[in-house]
Amino acid sequence: MRAVRQHAYDQPLxxxxxAQPSVGAGESLVTIAYGSVNPLDVWIANGAVAAAGPLPRTPGCEGVGTTADGARVAFRGAGLGIVRDGSWAEQVAVPNAALALIPDGCSDAQAAALGIPGVTAFDCLEAAEVGAGSTVLILGASGGVSTIAMQLARAHGARVIAQTSSVNRVGQVSRYADEVVVAAADGLEAEVREIAPDGVDVILDPLAGPFSAPCIRLLAAKGTLVLYGASAGKEFCFGPQEMYRKNARLIGYSGLPVDPEATARSMEALFALVAAGTLEAVIAAELALDDANEAVDRITGNRAGGKLLLKP
Ligand SMILES: NC(=O)c1ccc[n+]([C@@H]2O[C@H](COP(=O)([O-])OP(=O)(O)OC[C@H]3O[C@@H](n4cnc5c(N)ncnc54)[C@H](OP(=O)(O)O)[C@@H]3O)[C@@H](O)[C@H]2O)c1
Structure with a gap:
C-alpha cells in the first residue's frame, strides 16, 4: 500500500x-478515506514534538475510514502518527478504544475535520466554563479549532468576538461570530476595546507569542485565558498585577494526555451535531498523499484557511 513516510527531520516527506499494517490484539485495520492534517503533524514533522518517536514512520494523528466489517469510523490520538504509524496512508491499524462511529448525516470529510479540532474546542470551552451571557474572544478565528469553538460557544448562549489576522477570511469567520476584528497582535487590544470596552470573560488563545499579553489585559474581572497553542510564538511576558488584581485565571490545555475512549465519545457527540445540522467544519482543501509537503507548508505559512485533508 502507499503511505507518506518521514525518514528524517531535515528532509521532505x-x-x-x-507493507500492509500488522494488526495487533484489540486493534482494527482501517481503510482510509481521509488522513487529517493538523498543526500537531507539522510540529512532529519538524521535530518540535515527539522527536524521540521511531523513524521512519507514517505521519497523521487523525483520520477517518472504514473497518473490515464496513463501519465508518474516525480516530485520533492513541500514539498514531507519533509513536506508531498514522493516517497519511491507504490503511492504518487503530486501537479499538480510539474508534468513534460516524453516523448517517455526517460526511467522512466533516468527521475528518472534527477529531482534534472539535474535541479541543469542546474541552477548552468547558474548562473556561463558557455559558449564557459570557463574552468570548476567539483568536485565529479561521482555524480548525476556532471555527468549531465559535459555533459551540454560540450554542451555549455566549457572545462571540472573533479575531483574524487575514482580511480575506472575514467573510468565512463572520458566519460563526457576532463581531469580527481584523488585527495583528499590536492592534488587538484597541480593536477589541472598541466593541467590548470592559473586556471579555473568556479568551481562547492558540497563538501565544505577542498575542497573549494584550489578551491578559483584555480579560474582565474573573476572566479566563485558555492557552492551547503557540502558532505565533513560544514565549510572552505580562505584568502579574494584570492577572491577580482581576482575579483572572490562566489555563493550559493539551489533548495529548486525554483518554482515547473518552475522546471517541466526545467525537461521536460532535458528529451528532453535524448530522443534526447545528455544527459544520470548514474544509479548505482535499489534497493527495503526494501533496503532504504542500499541506505542511500551507500550515507553516498560515495559508491553510480551514481544514486540510489528504485523500489516498
Ligand atoms: N493543545 C491541544 O491539544 C491542541 C489541539 C489542537 C490544536 N492545537 C494548537 O492550536 C493551534 C491552532 O490549531 P488549528 O488546528 O486550529 O490550526 P489551523 O487550522 O492551522 O488554524 C490556525 C489559525 O491561527 C491563525 N494563525 C496561524 N498562524 C498565525 C500566526 N503566525 N500569527 C497570527 N495568526 C496565526 C490563523 O487564523 P487567521 O488567519 O484567522 O488569523 C489560522 O487559520 C495550533 O498551534 C495547534 O498546534 C493545540
Whole structure:
C-alpha cells in the first residue's frame, strides 16, 4: 500500500510502497478515506514534538475510514502518527478504544475535520466554563479549532468576538461570530476595546507569542485565558498585577494526555451535531498523499484557511 513516510527531520516527506499494517490484539485495520492534517503533524514533522518517536514512520494523528466489517469510523490520538504509524496512508491499524462511529448525516470529510479540532474546542470551552451571557474572544478565528469553538460557544448562549489576522477570511469567520476584528497582535487590544470596552470573560488563545499579553489585559474581572497553542510564538511576558488584581485565571490545555475512549465519545457527540445540522467544519482543501509537503507548508505559512485533508 502507499503511505507518506518521514525518514528524517531535515528532509521532505516521501510517498512510497510499504507493507500492509500488522494488526495487533484489540486493534482494527482501517481503510482510509481521509488522513487529517493538523498543526500537531507539522510540529512532529519538524521535530518540535515527539522527536524521540521511531523513524521512519507514517505521519497523521487523525483520520477517518472504514473497518473490515464496513463501519465508518474516525480516530485520533492513541500514539498514531507519533509513536506508531498514522493516517497519511491507504490503511492504518487503530486501537479499538480510539474508534468513534460516524453516523448517517455526517460526511467522512466533516468527521475528518472534527477529531482534534472539535474535541479541543469542546474541552477548552468547558474548562473556561463558557455559558449564557459570557463574552468570548476567539483568536485565529479561521482555524480548525476556532471555527468549531465559535459555533459551540454560540450554542451555549455566549457572545462571540472573533479575531483574524487575514482580511480575506472575514467573510468565512463572520458566519460563526457576532463581531469580527481584523488585527495583528499590536492592534488587538484597541480593536477589541472598541466593541467590548470592559473586556471579555473568556479568551481562547492558540497563538501565544505577542498575542497573549494584550489578551491578559483584555480579560474582565474573573476572566479566563485558555492557552492551547503557540502558532505565533513560544514565549510572552505580562505584568502579574494584570492577572491577580482581576482575579483572572490562566489555563493550559493539551489533548495529548486525554483518554482515547473518552475522546471517541466526545467525537461521536460532535458528529451528532453535524448530522443534526447545528455544527459544520470548514474544509479548505482535499489534497493527495503526494501533496503532504504542500499541506505542511500551507500550515507553516498560515495559508491553510480551514481544514486540510489528504485523500489516498
Ligand atoms: N493543545 C491541544 O491539544 C491542541 C489541539 C489542537 C490544536 N492545537 C494548537 O492550536 C493551534 C491552532 O490549531 P488549528 O488546528 O486550529 O490550526 P489551523 O487550522 O492551522 O488554524 C490556525 C489559525 O491561527 C491563525 N494563525 C496561524 N498562524 C498565525 C500566526 N503566525 N500569527 C497570527 N495568526 C496565526 C490563523 O487564523 P487567521 O488567519 O484567522 O488569523 C489560522 O487559520 C495550533 O498551534 C495547534 O498546534 C493545540
Amino acid at each position: 516521501v510517498v512510497e510502497e510499504v
